[in-house]
Amino acid sequence: MSTLTRFSAIPYTGPAPTNRNPYVPADVATIDARGAEIAARAGVALEQETGLDLPAFIVAKEAIVPTLRALRDHTEFQFDLPLDLFGVDYPGREQRFDVVYQLYSVKNNERIRLKVRVGETESVPTSVDVYRAFDWFEREVFDMYGVRFEGHPNLRRILTHEMFQGHALRKDYDPAQRWLLSEQGVAKLKPKIDPRFEVEHSDFERVTLNLGPSHPAMHGTLRCAVTLEGETIVGADQEIGYLHRCFEKMSETHTYQQVIPFTDRLNYCSAVINNVGYCMTVEKLLGVAAPERAQHVRLMLSEFYRIADHIVCIGTNLVDLGALTNFWYLFQPREEIIALAESCSGARLLPTYLRIGGLAVDVPADFLSNSQRIVNMLPKYIDEVEALVMKNRIFRDRTEGVGAITKEDALNFGFTGPCLRAAGVPFDVRKASPYLGYETYDWDVPYAEGGDTYARFLVRFEEMRQSIRILQQAIDRGLPSGPVIVDNPYVALPPKEKVYNEMESLIYHFKLIMHGIQPPVGEAYFQVEGGNGEVGFYIVSDGTKNPYRVRVRPPCFPIFEAYGHMIMGQTIPDAIATLGSLNIIAGELDH
């Protein structure tokens, strides 16, 4: 079988690889027109950059704070949700760094991208006063690129440790270096006391207590130092980075296909959703679309994993609150969901099932019947747990009004996903900018008022029901027939029968493994709705087999940033109840 017996060309008539050509988005004219419109009416000077997948502008670094403020307060555009802030390094340029701001307007449902160019010795004014979310994002850019932010209240490293030398995401940083952290180097957290609790002198001594990083109540490896007065939290400071795995740096040294297993490990509770986000971003760059069958399976698995993500969140949060039984009840359907993923992909938690251009392998013959079985059993478990806790007075007393955040604060902190919806903003990426055909399904975005822990429970329970609704419709429609991966040998590996029997297929196979997928030169951003918010991938391609830059927008990151703000004035048990309901996944938080 493995001998090459016959030579025949495989019938591929599609386009040849398009690398070295610039990437042009499909609807570039509309995007540029909208960009020109914003630039004309924003009231601040904006230099438009055309030909990108979002309305993009280059802003002088002195003007960035007034520009952000004008865009946020503009009555028409109202870019009130700070999505992301990150850096890109172009060493060949005179001003080598791009600091990229991405904003979203809930009112108009549109995104923009602002770029500030900075040289190695220059600094950017901090925008913390405009968007509080950018506090940590600016620290991350400083940590990874060494770009200084003028006037930042606490500009120190965030993902790497204090004894780390150099800035890891610079192109001239050698990733093989190792930096040891000794005990002397560990920074002592000094929680900032909330102004409400500032007192001249008190009879009581204030105690600083570390919650985590190694405590079961602090999910994963999260650390929060709190200052207590009696039992009240009067100051809090969070420390992250304990699970930093250099996702972004590692992606730059691997091929596009090899990054997929790394994305699994971002939000490991809903791994498939990350895969979908990453693969669709690369597909956007490549200009290919996965076949219908693959899209259908992607959607179904995304919804299953969303339910599994919410199950983990609700289950573990209830364990923190002392209701252990619910965890066991809920993990039964989760186990079935994971077994379903295993039957498709061969691995349970981290399936690595998607490939760029489709799926690795077709779903098993009993996929739909198994899905139906799980969809049938899920409501029973959800109803049971909801009946156990949601009307229980102990539970309500412990969650209502606890860890509350207002709508304005939630937006300003860059919340997305269930936490934002629990604060009263019905923003869901699946509804706002549908992908995978979500617009063809009949479902609702649930939201709740209050922004407290109880509201987050309400939203998550309802979201699981809505996911079940989507799944039921998906099952009723049945799987479309056809292939599960695109028929393009520059993107997808040819089938093995052809590799063994045809010279051309063997060459394509060899080329794709050795030289990888080579997308056109350009940059693209694509977002999906993850288990706990908007998961976005920003990829810069330079036409080679390795991504030039992969940026993941982790939804947990701004949410955990607001954690200190949310627990202020409350007690330790409230802080634990709040943390669980935020669904912080350390793998994603620390990327």
Added chain:
Amino acid sequence: MPVTRTAPGIVRVEREAMTLSQRAYLPQILGGMLRTFRHFLRNLFNMKGLPTISYPEVKRVYSERFRGRHILTTREDGTTRCVACYMCSTACPAECITIEAGEDQRTREKFPVRYDIDLLRCIFCGYCVDACPEDAIYMTRDYEMSIDTRARAVVGLRDLVVPPDFPVEPMGWRPYYGKMDKRGTAGGTGIGQPIREAPYKEEMPIPNPDVYRGA
């Protein structure tokens, strides 16, 4: 919890006020206890329906495409199929495969002198199987890989290569192979499906190279 539609496609989940019986605290507690107790009784008298698996007496059966420990297959004449082309080590995102190539003096064929997989580095993504152009590397359903030292996590040719008559056909992760008999899952926790029923025939040997060799 009740919902009200505020806009097309958007619903608000309402927060119900507590009723008198909920405020009185005890009825809800008793109701919850009753529910838990019902579960307890049902499980007590229906031990067979329990979702837990008594590992290792009962082993969980995974699907055909399970990505477990690797094996290197051999041709009928006993030589290993691997031609040391380095495709798998190139495709490996975890960089866990180390290959050294040699040349067979008699047939002038390239073959691996050294083929090491560091199972602690391996992330079991299956990319090596996808990449192999020679049908040489497979992933089996074997998931019991406990070791006592780090050095033993590095498996070489001696551990990986299986004899020619080793039954490789029904197992392992094999995408891109076109139509294969997809018998799907036997997984799950046993709710609504027989858990002890394997997707492959009973008389087939256990696909574990160590057991097969009688180790």
